Amino acid sequence: KNQVEQSPQSLIILEGKNCTLQCNYTVSPFSNLRWYKQDTGRGPVSLTIMTFSENTKSNGRYTATLDADTKQSSLHITASQLSDSASYICVVVTGGGNKLTFGTGTQLKVEL
């Protein structure tokens, strides 16, 4: 069964600190992996998309890594800001292209 598991489930950090969110998947065949940010009461917004051949991709203070051999990805947030408080969702797309398997998300709270 295709699954995407994220950890931790929730995380609280102080403003200015870095953090790393984890994503493990068993989806096959693999096409690409995406990270989304979802603010409370809003729809998800795409942060990064990585294909099999890419092992790192950045979007501002967000850096995603992918290890297709171990089927793991991480999202690193540098110098966190209050506006980073949100749910971060890992999504894996199968080889067919239109089958997306969503993780349940990591709820991040950034405090002063």
Added chain:
Amino acid sequence: NAGVTQTPKFQVLKTGQSMTLQCAQDMNHEYMSWYRQDPGMGLRLIHYSVGAGITDQGEVPNGYNVSRSTTEDFPLRLLSAAPSQTSVYFCASSYSDSKTDTQYFGPGTRLTVL
């Protein structure tokens, strides 16, 4: 561009009632889809469309109908609402169903069925 818009933002229905959730996009995207988001679960695909006049079922299609008469609009119809359909519904669109196209999500409709 307004992006992906959804109406209404909130809705309360009684069991057995029907209603239509509206979704529109102004980006000339061919691919549109509907998801539901429930607590403790990842988003799940209900129905999708690869272009006007073409629709197909996703992971959880039962109790929902869709149509795609124009490129811009992709309404989701609940035929006879049930409490199990209480959820947050998101519409999304992308330029195509290419594997790496970015999906753009609407703001969501929060539906409660009593």
